[in-house]
Amino acid sequence: MLNWLLQKENKITYKNTTYSIDQFDSSLLERIIKSRFASEGTFAIEQLTNEGESHLTLTTPSLEKFDFQTTDRSVEEYILEGKIYQLSLSKHYYLPLFTGVTVDILNVLEETQCDTFTQILITKSSNWREEAIVRYENYLNGIDSPIGVKVLDKIQSKLVGALGKISNTEFKRQQFEEIEQKILQNGYQMEIRIVLLDGSETELERFITNKLSKTDMFNSLELVTAEESISKHIQDMTFQPTMKQIFSEQEVCSILSNVESITVPVETMKLNESPVSANTNELLNRAIDFLPSYPRKEEKITEDTIVSLQSAFKRVKITDTDIKILSSFQGATLNRFQIEIPENVNYSNIQKNLTNLQAAMGDESVSIEIGDQPNTFNLYMPRINRDIIWLKDILQSDVFKNHLSKSELPIILGEKTSGEIELACLADLKHLLIAGATGSGKSVFLNILIIVLLLSVDPELLNVILIDPKQVEFEQYKDFPQVSNVITDPEEAVSMVESLCVEMEMRYKEFTRLKVKNIQQYNRKSNVKMPYIVTVIDEYADLMMQNKDVEDHVVRLSQKSRAAGIHVVLATQKPLSTIVTSVLKSNLPSAISFRLKTSSDYKTVFGGGVPFNLLGKGDGVAKLEGQIKEFERFQSPVITLDENEEELIYGNLLEHFKDAKKQVPVDIVEEEKPIEKLKKIIANTGETKLGVLREQMKIRMNDVTDLIKELVEEGWLEKQGKGYVVVAEENELSKWRDH
Template identity: 40%
Template sequence: MFLTKQKEDVASIELLGSDLFGVEYNIIKDEVKDKQFIPNLLLNNNHASRNAIENDFNNFNAFEVSLVQPFFLPLKTSLNGLYKDYLIDLSKILKGDELVSVFWIFQKRGNWKEKAVDMYKSYLSGNETPSDINLLRKLEDKLFGLINKISPSSTEYCDDVEKKILDDGYSFQCIIEVKSERCEELLDYIEGMYEEYDFYNGLRLESIKKRNPYVYQKNNQILSQSEITSLLFGNKTKNEVVEWSEVKENNGGENILREKVKLLPVIKKDEIEKDDNIPVKLAEALKRVGIINQARLYNESINMGSRLTIIKADIPTNKNFSDIEKKKRDIQASLGVKSLGIEMGDEANSIKYSIPHKNQQLISLREVIDQDSFKEFRKDNFLAFCVGKDEIDNCIYLDLKKLVHLLICGTTGSGKSVFLNSLITTLLLTHTQNELELILIDPKQVELQQYQPFPHVSKVITDMERAEKTFKDLVDEMERRYTLFKENKVKSIEGYNQKNKEKMKFKVCVIEEYADLFSVVGKKIEEYIMRLGQKSRAAGIHLIICTQRPSSNILSSNIQANIQNAISFNLGNNTNYRTIFGKGIPYELIGRGDGVMRIEGYEKEFQRFQSPIISANEIEESEFYERLGNSYEGENDSLKDIINEKETGYSYIKDPTLEKLKTIISNTKKTKMDFLREEMNIKMSTLSELMNELVKEGWLLKHKSRSKGYELVVGDNTLKEYFSKESV
């Protein structure tokens, strides 16, 4: 079976109707082969066959998979069908003639439930590992009975245990044979694969002597029918939920996007007033300033965009590019234009002149994102947005995920805020609230308020002290994510989301005016940005920092070193451009969305562009945001929970049940399951999920010993935030 999604696996769920069956997986490089078999050697003692098979495995290391807790405790059963996907992933890391074989043998059991019930009773009384031998278990119960008289204790009731005991049970044997010189490296992956099924119980590998994997040896390892179905016979695959673009295509997301794009205003374009004499005027200007003797251009070509006319020509004989560049202001004055760009041409010995039109066309956001080119770009670029159009009206697209962080500068009226709104709006249009969280910091209190109704944004932060706390929490979240990556044996948010049902959101933090924030908070905010700049890429946390005042005392060398991609609109003088880019730009920006970008890896050092706008009419733009905000209503009602106004961390949608649990723990400092279940009035299985979430968030530490339970490890500052809340 090759690495493609199959409608039917050889390992059929119909096998569960048999009293005895086996499933074999042979994994080689880029291929997984599986088959079902009846382990005949179980039914007859054919030593010749057994010895023949054993000889085939002389070069293998053998391991047995077994339960780590008493058999009545259940595994996770929500990963229906992912086992095969994990094996496919394993095949992708195999090399050469490496081989991994996995043999599962199951035999239906009919006499296990009574013993399971007795063991579970013993477990509930405080015996974490009750023996499956009756006599030993009775001795254990007497011992724990004496201990409970001195120090009463018990273990929580679990609905999932009851479900397993009520289900059909199969004793099982799983043998893994590994043929590889890097056996330990492959075992790390295999062990991680089985850890995905950890719940009240788990599966672990133990080295064994080489023996025939087809021979079943009776044991007291029991899996329920539900657990076997989750392991081998489900129909889910990781590939169905990994990539956002694939999910959109499969689930009608493109249709939803198209409907939302239609909400964007349509901007009527004015005709550009063409000046057919502009090449002649340019030649005359060059002659006037002494660049050429005759008013004539050679090999000239003309291209017109929405804002600029681009004239490309040969560099005059006996002149260098620098000779013309030095005369730029004289040429501009001779032409009588408010801006002139002079750049090296795309071909040898050529030069480009950029001359603005007398009237400029507006570029609408709708026209640049409602194009096939943007849809194609977005398939491979998760946080795609449109910068605008270049000098000759080619669309320029970038991916914030690849940029990691972005600096945006521009004075009042330059188009900075308009560009920022187009960028944020594009992210809102192309992502669900389950994929993306926006953290918006608005020192001016009026620039980003239109995003408050959106489910991607729980609150727009205007208080600067709270903004500082927001950055601290972002750094803590980044560190928490790296801890989870280590636990899951992955290196990035993409790897984590491939392995886990609960996905991490990408987080984009926008500071509308960094200078104002810096003036209040000072160097602390710079330290947080430096830490995020150095590490947050793999964690899926991205920064967009905007400012009108890019002076060197605000944008320090540390900030510039960690945020290397920048977009600028008109700043008035080259000193400010040098602060951002490290050097001046080869033209004067004329405002109203005329911008320049310097992006690492881009084909041009400086790329001039005209940015898009949502609408030229302020009222029409506000009506658009209202319509777009209303379009999200009902799409995910669970995300419209009330946000506690006393929250001091960064903005995100709260789970009220989890918040209630945090409040109770903060006020009582108790983590015992029985107590919390009574206070919360919820099922024990639900409470277990919430406690696991608190472990992930760094609130609790779960001990391997169930008698020790959970330990409260979160900091006092976090506890104080919840301690002040009124317990509900």
């Protein structure tokens, strides 16, 4: 048995791996809580702050692999000799905290300037929701503190009912959206332990309690002295059996991150409420009228094809008898045969012989996959004469109309190999990576994606930014009112992506002012609607080659812009590992690929090979968040095959939007550099205390320390004792002051 697999009390556990990390940020937290193995073991973040320096480690189940340097974990005896605290919910875990603020507990502990050791344990919980629902129902019935034991809760309920009759009072409460949102989210068991090694107990308790008070709502977090047995749990990185605390995703993010919401759940649509306005529906119906469509071509599956198929399986010695074909389906690109796996044959044997099957049938594009019925597999053969999927047919289908009623940013992929229409919502996918070599159908797909958004979303709520370094793809959209920017200059393109980061931060400030968490809530609450921003970047490789800084901005957007209604569609012909880097790919979990030149290109896009030989001309494969199958193959639609007709169609579309108000372009601004921001703060306030500067800068203490060192080297500051004083000349300070 593998040495990392241990058997204990009939439960499989996994050996831990410990990594040394430079910082604990929102992207790392998101990876932890979204890990496939979040419920298979415990993730631990440990921080030792000593004499102004912090050392961080991350311990994970060995199933989850990170690209950090591994290290040995040890908790020295002196660490466990300090006073130990832990954060504790004051009420039962079904009652939520306020998540509209961030605590960022690790940085809070750095700010105290006390020497501390902090341990945070997280694991996904799967057996908490039923109890939470029962307690919530009792709470709505007027029981302030449900016990959670059925018999006792019934007694409480009867007492409340009796008191209500006596006093003629209704004790029932209204439903609370905040409580229901917590119960509907994923739940995580989390414990936070803090060991004070050196410093004032009173100062530490006062400082942390003040920070935690910002999260008070139905529930609150308290800093309490831990039980004596906690030392053993810290040493072993185990949860206390007597202290089960469940936090929602938003609560975990609020407590641990400096980002208000890493993952905001899509809110349930209210009855009769649709993201599609009546005007948009009318526009879509008018557009459908002048889009072309032609009858589908039928191509009979001949007896020769069946004979060839039967012969091939015998030829490569998979089976000696005729295979049993249960059904067949003719798609636009492929013929699909559902075949019963022959007796005494494993699917893996068929899979291993795929190349031999292709050779026997004289077609390297033949592919197979596991069937959707027991003991079956699907075999795909390209059609001799491929058919066309017309955009008009999909737009006027009931499937799309139903999808449109539930999607903020609907997109169409095309027809699946089963004949069903493949649809998605960009607002749910967050962002999208699209790859495809010349002639693969990538450019046609990008145009379909843009056209569908223009036709499906109210022009008031859609701002499209198109970036095309090759200057050939998006020129036809420049006069559309929803399209605020068409950028072809690479340097301007990089500045635009940087400006979107600034726009994102401005939107989050506006959300805070209105006390909402995402663009959907904002648009319901505000009289002035905030448009979604969809940025389509074609030939991303060209941008990367000209300015590698663009990756930092794209990654930052991909990490936290979804709630702000900013979405990025990234397309490239060259999915090299130096272009689609591991950092970028980890933040773009949804990807679509059309035909690529090499198998390594597919591995770069998807993290592994695909089980198909794509045929080009719109034959694509998708790997999307929330998709049931790992890979979904589809044939993308076209608007028309006639370039002259296409020009006429765009002209007609533009005419339909003539009364729509033009979207205001996103201002291209350079984001203020951290050192510049720090100079402004010091010049205007004279403040030099690290804790105060960190609070105003909203960055890690280590980063503030590095910036302070830069200012010392520049002659701005001078270290005196344990602090710093401003020594820059008055004329230098005046440059940075607000006038």
